[in-house]
Amino acid sequence: MDTTWEGRLGWTAGLVADDPVVRVRAQRRLTVMRRLMYAALRRLYAVPGRLDDPERAGLLAHYRLRQSFCFPEGLGPKEPLGTSACLPYLIRYLEWEVRYPDEWYATAKDWTAKEVLLRHLTREFADLPVAAKRRLVELVVLVIRREYHVEDVSWARLARAVDLPEFRGRLAELDDGTNAVPAKRARFLLWLLDHPEAPQLQRIHWHYGRYPQPRRRTGRQRSRR
Structure with a gap:
């Protein structure tokens, strides 16, 4: 998974494109990215315990990764x-x-x-x-x-x-x-x-x-x- 700035948010150029078809495609991608982010957050909240517990720490890291692919959260x-x-x-x-x-x-x-x-x-x-x-x-x-x-x-x-x-x-x-x-x-x-x-x-x-x-x-x- 490419976690560079361009790898995570390069696709957002489509949000300001002149072509409305390109903008719609970028908006749909953002919607998917946000769903993944919120799903990761729900999984984090579903596990009780301290954030530094190994399981919760892994879920937190996954949530932050998903968050980094979203706009403007990333x-x-x-x-x-x-x-x-x-x-x-x-x-x-x-x-x-x-x-x-x-x-x-x-x-x-x-x-x-x-x-x-x-x-x-x-x-x-x-x-x-x-x-x-x-x-x-x-x-x-x-x-x-x-x-x-x-x-x-x-x-x-x-x-x-x-x-x-x-x-x-x-x-x-x-x-x-x-x-x-x-x-x-x-x-x-x-x-x-x-x-x-x-x-x-x-x-x-x-x-x-x-x-x-x-x-x-x-x-x-x-x-x-």
């Missing part, structure tokens, strides 16, 4: 993303949600995974390869153009970390001066890039276009200084 980035073989597959999972959200939702919806993976990318964006940065910029632009989805604020947080000069150009192209949603979002992100001192972005800011402002000190807080 990602689990631990090493620096800039040098990790996990990076292309991590971005692919996010690309799948952006390009084919209905298929993602029906097959492998995981809002927590989306938020956690985007948080990893935001924290380590500066150290990512240029090709990965540019791919993420393309995905941010697609997110700006679409209707709001759960945890899209995490994409806006990622946008604040983008250090590519062409990103501002892409945002300027989207801002046509109208009140259309993509134009307002582009202006919003340009403002965020110009105001790195602004507080952490919350969902209400991105969803309603409210610009985050520093908290005002109360009289009691000022008196403590």
